Amino acid sequence: MDPLATFVLVGSLVVGSSWAAPRLRLPVPLLQLLLGLLVGLIPPVQSIHLPSDAVLVLFLPALLFWEALMTPLREVRRDLRVILLLSTLLVVATTFGTAGIGVALGWGWLPALILGAALAPTDATAVGALARALPHRNIVQLRTESLINDGTALVIYTIVIGLAGSSAHYSGAEVTWLVVLAYGGGGIVGLLAGFLGTAVLRRLSDPLMHNAALILVPFAAFLAAEQIHASGVIAVVVAGLYLSRTGPRSGTPQSRQQRDGFWILATTTLNGALFVLIGIEAQSALRSVSTQSIPLLLALCVLIWIAILLIRFVFQMFTTWTIRLVDRSPAQRRKRMTHRARVVSTVAGFRGAISLAVALAVPAGMPGRAEIVFVATGVVILTILAQGLLLPAVIRWARFEPDSMVSAEFTRAHRTALLSAIRAMPALAQEIGAPDHVRDRLVNEYRERLERIDGSPGSEHSTRRDLDRDYAALSLALVDRTRDIVIRLRNHGTISDVTLHRLQSRLDRDALHLAPASTERHE
Incomplete structure (x- = not known):
C-alpha cells in the first residue's frame, strides 16, 4: 500500500473512531485498536507494517515530551519513592516473571527475557488515554511511572539482545554501568537539553519560531542521548520536566496558546495513529507464525497477561507493607492509599507502544522473533481491550473520594492573584500614567470577579x-x-x-x- 493511501486510511480511522467512540460509549483507543484489527483483514492493508524505528524516533519522543511537560513536579516529589520502585524493581520482577512462564512452556531463556522486557513497562500514552477518570494523584503517579519505566525495560532489552547476538557474558559491574549510563547519561542529556532549550526559547519572541524551537527539543534530546548509548526516553522525560518548570516564564501568551493547540492536536493524532497501527500489526503477527503453534501462543498471551496483573498487584502490596514497616512518620501516613486504589492501579497498568516497539526491534534473523511479536501484540491487545473495558467499573468499585484538589487550588490561586492585582492597581496606574476613571473601572471589574469566586x-x-x-x-x-x-x-x-x-x-x-x-x- 503506498504511503499516501496509508496516511489517508489511518487518518480516516483516527477521525472516525474519535467521532464514533462517545456515541458507542467505548474508549477511543479501544475502538481505534478494533478498527485496526478489522482493516488488517483487507489484503492491501496487510502490507502495512509499523517499523520499530518509527515508534522510537517519531512517536515516543513527541508523546513522552508532552506528557512530561504537563506532569506536575510537586505531586511527583510527593510520591517519588513509590514511583521509582514501580519504574525499576517492578519492571525487573515483571521481566523475569513473564520470562519464567515462557520457559515453562518450552521457550529458551533469551527469547523469553526479550519478551519479558518488552511487556514489563506500562505505556504512558495508553495510561493517559484510558485512565482519565482517575483522581488527580493516581493518574499523576501512573503517568510518571510510565514515563520512567521505559528506560529500565530498554536497558534489560539491550543486555539480553547483546547476550543473544554475541554469546557474550556481562559481569555485575558491566550491568551496573549500563544502568548508570542509561539513567545518568539520559538524565544529564535531558537537563542540558532543558537548560539550552530554555535559554533559546526565552530569546525567541516570535510565536512561530518559539514553538518550532520547542518541537526540536525532545528529538534533539533523544538523538544526543542515543549517540552516547544513554536512554533517549529518559532524556526526553527529563527535558520535558525541566521545561515544565521554566516554560511559564518563556514565550508570549500567543506562543503558549499556539503551543497547547499544536501539541494537543499532534499528540492526539499520533496516539490515535499508534493504536490503529498496533491493530493492523496484529494481523501481520498472526500471519507470521505457524498455524500449529497458534493455540499455544494464544494460551501464553492469556497466561502472561494474568501474570502481569498478579505481579503488579503483589509487588504493590509488598512495597506498601515494607514502607509502612520502615517509615512510620506522620508525613508517610498522610500519603497512604487504600488497597482498592492499588487494585485500580493494577488494572490501569496498560501496555502499548513501547512494548510493541521493543518486540519489533528484535533482529529479523533471530530465532523466535515472530513468536515474540505475536505474544507481545496479543498481550497489548488484551490489556487495552479487557482492562480498558474493566477499568471504569473498577474505579466505581474503589469508591474514591471526590477529587476537588485541582479545582480548589485553582479557586485559591485565582483569588490570591485577583487580590494582589487590586492592591497593585493604584501604583501600576500611576506608573504608566493611566487616568483615574480607567483605574477605577478595572478595580471594579476585578472586584466583581472576586465576588463571583467568593x-x-x-x-x-x-x-x-x-x-x-x-x-x-x-x-x-x-x-x-x-x-x-x-x-x-x-x-x-x-x-x-x-x-x-x-x-x-x-x-x-x-x-x-x-x-x-x-x-x-x-x-
Missing part, C-alpha cells in the same frame, strides 16, 4: 458562582452573534477577508476565555 452556594437563590456561569454563557452567545454579523458583512462585500480574519481572531480569543465557565454551567 460566592457560597445557596439553596433558593442564584449564587455568585451561578451568576459567573450565566454571565459567561450570555457573553459567549453575544460573541457568536457578533461573529455572525461580521461574516455577513464579509459575504455582502462590505469588509474584506483580511478584516474578517482579524476580527474573528479577536472574537475567538474572547470565546476561548469564556467557554470553560459557560460549559461548567451546563454540566
Whole structure:
C-alpha cells in the first residue's frame, strides 16, 4: 500500500473512531485498536507494517515530551519513592516473571527475557488515554511511572539482545554501568537539553519560531542521548520536566496558546495513529507464525497477561507493607492509599507502544522473533481491550473520594492573584500614567470577579458562582452573534477577508476565555 493511501486510511480511522467512540460509549483507543484489527483483514492493508524505528524516533519522543511537560513536579516529589520502585524493581520482577512462564512452556531463556522486557513497562500514552477518570494523584503517579519505566525495560532489552547476538557474558559491574549510563547519561542529556532549550526559547519572541524551537527539543534530546548509548526516553522525560518548570516564564501568551493547540492536536493524532497501527500489526503477527503453534501462543498471551496483573498487584502490596514497616512518620501516613486504589492501579497498568516497539526491534534473523511479536501484540491487545473495558467499573468499585484538589487550588490561586492585582492597581496606574476613571473601572471589574469566586452556594437563590456561569454563557452567545454579523458583512462585500480574519481572531480569543465557565454551567 503506498504511503499516501496509508496516511489517508489511518487518518480516516483516527477521525472516525474519535467521532464514533462517545456515541458507542467505548474508549477511543479501544475502538481505534478494533478498527485496526478489522482493516488488517483487507489484503492491501496487510502490507502495512509499523517499523520499530518509527515508534522510537517519531512517536515516543513527541508523546513522552508532552506528557512530561504537563506532569506536575510537586505531586511527583510527593510520591517519588513509590514511583521509582514501580519504574525499576517492578519492571525487573515483571521481566523475569513473564520470562519464567515462557520457559515453562518450552521457550529458551533469551527469547523469553526479550519478551519479558518488552511487556514489563506500562505505556504512558495508553495510561493517559484510558485512565482519565482517575483522581488527580493516581493518574499523576501512573503517568510518571510510565514515563520512567521505559528506560529500565530498554536497558534489560539491550543486555539480553547483546547476550543473544554475541554469546557474550556481562559481569555485575558491566550491568551496573549500563544502568548508570542509561539513567545518568539520559538524565544529564535531558537537563542540558532543558537548560539550552530554555535559554533559546526565552530569546525567541516570535510565536512561530518559539514553538518550532520547542518541537526540536525532545528529538534533539533523544538523538544526543542515543549517540552516547544513554536512554533517549529518559532524556526526553527529563527535558520535558525541566521545561515544565521554566516554560511559564518563556514565550508570549500567543506562543503558549499556539503551543497547547499544536501539541494537543499532534499528540492526539499520533496516539490515535499508534493504536490503529498496533491493530493492523496484529494481523501481520498472526500471519507470521505457524498455524500449529497458534493455540499455544494464544494460551501464553492469556497466561502472561494474568501474570502481569498478579505481579503488579503483589509487588504493590509488598512495597506498601515494607514502607509502612520502615517509615512510620506522620508525613508517610498522610500519603497512604487504600488497597482498592492499588487494585485500580493494577488494572490501569496498560501496555502499548513501547512494548510493541521493543518486540519489533528484535533482529529479523533471530530465532523466535515472530513468536515474540505475536505474544507481545496479543498481550497489548488484551490489556487495552479487557482492562480498558474493566477499568471504569473498577474505579466505581474503589469508591474514591471526590477529587476537588485541582479545582480548589485553582479557586485559591485565582483569588490570591485577583487580590494582589487590586492592591497593585493604584501604583501600576500611576506608573504608566493611566487616568483615574480607567483605574477605577478595572478595580471594579476585578472586584466583581472576586465576588463571583467568593460566592457560597445557596439553596433558593442564584449564587455568585451561578451568576459567573450565566454571565459567561450570555457573553459567549453575544460573541457568536457578533461573529455572525461580521461574516455577513464579509459575504455582502462590505469588509474584506483580511478584516474578517482579524476580527474573528479577536472574537475567538474572547470565546476561548469564556467557554470553560459557560460549559461548567451546563454540566
